[in-house]
Amino acid sequence: MKTISIVIPALNEEDGIVQTINAIPKLALESMGYQVQILVVDGSSDNTGHLAEKAGAEVVYEPRLGYGRAYKTGFAHAKGDIIATADADMTYPLEEIPNLVNMLEEESIDFLTTNRYGYMERGAMAPLHRLGNAVLTITTRLLFRLKLNDSQSGMWVFRRALLDKAILRSDSMSLSEELKIEACHFIRCRWKEVPIRYGTRIGKVKLRTWRDGFGNLLYLIKKRVRR
């Protein structure tokens, strides 16, 4: 039987974790022939992990901090032939996963990334973050010749086999751009960027504007110079 793993990193997301798990269209995926593994990678000091378990997710505790660290641990525990990702804050359209999986299958795509500017809710992204994202996406386009519109989106649907080839070193927020650059530039797999709805966050933002913004910019340069 085919399996899909939905991997969700969560750092103190008590307010959004249950709603996020409940928003996963498990039945629709099962009717497509997939066994569904919901995997929450928890680094929280609050009740997030417990709530996630109660809501039916498998929880991996990862005490080492960092978005990238959480994803790498999550990928190591993911059993799926296909992996889908999202935040634990109700910003990404989890209900779209079946459509995205269909697209992956029908168009023989290996890596599907999403563009949050497709249908962005008012107030979903702070003006400064919009500016930062624009700088990072333009830099990604220039350094790696990638026609991406959103280099920082955190919702991807991809074939697990990609992870055998991708070199993922980032432990921080820059994992998001690193995965795209690996898949689309270095591995040159079949990829596509799909516009999605992006909503306003539940709970407190974990992204640290300046530190992550400049960190991600430096990481792009580092990745270009030395893969």
Ligand SMILES: Nc1nc2c(ncn2[C@@H]2O[C@H](COP(=O)(O)OP(=O)(O)O)[C@@H](O)[C@H]2O)c(=O)[nH]1
């Ligand atoms: N396990 C774990 N999850 C994290 C960490 N940092 C961020 N996350 C989660 O990663 C997702 C993305 O973070 P978020 O604050 O939403 O960043 P933004 O969407 O870029 O504004 C959220 O679900 C966070 O809870 C971390 O250090 N450990």
Ligand SMILES: [Mg+2]
């Ligand atoms: Mg988020």
